[in-house]
């Protein structure tokens with residue numbers, strides 16, 4: 001059973017769940033049964049990740065909904081097999097995460113190597129955010145971007161958006 005299923009089981013049992021710091025708050029009209037409480041305590045970290053709103057304004061549940069929507073569009077409108085539709089949906093989540101967690105830096109230093117702008121070694125603005133850009137040497141960009149993508153994937157996986165789990 002996953003955190004998503006534990007959360008659903010608790011809600012189906014009439015338990016209203018909230019987040020207070022690192023704790024789950026439970027509220028129900030009648031005492032929930034021990035199985036539900038046990039499930040929630042075993043999946044506490046995962047349930048917290050689903051319910052907690054991240055700094056980008058989305059909770060794990062929002063990301064799951066986005067993933068499911070993208071996968072459904074790719075599968076039913078795009079005609080992709082389910083496994084490919086999920087790979088596509090995961091890529092969409094990574095792009096969306098990068099957009100929602102933009103990197104900005106002052107134009108004085110390279111975000112990759114920390115070096116400065118020289119006539120022979122220009123810093124270039126990357127990103128299309130209206131609020132600003134990340135400044136890097138062009139040679140520093142690929143490694144920096146790969147690290148950003150890895151951060152996005154780790155953040156998504158911590159919220160339960162995880163391809164291996166989807167294929168299990």
Ligand SMILES: [Zn+2]
Nearest residue numbers: 110113137140
């Ligand atoms: Zn650099």
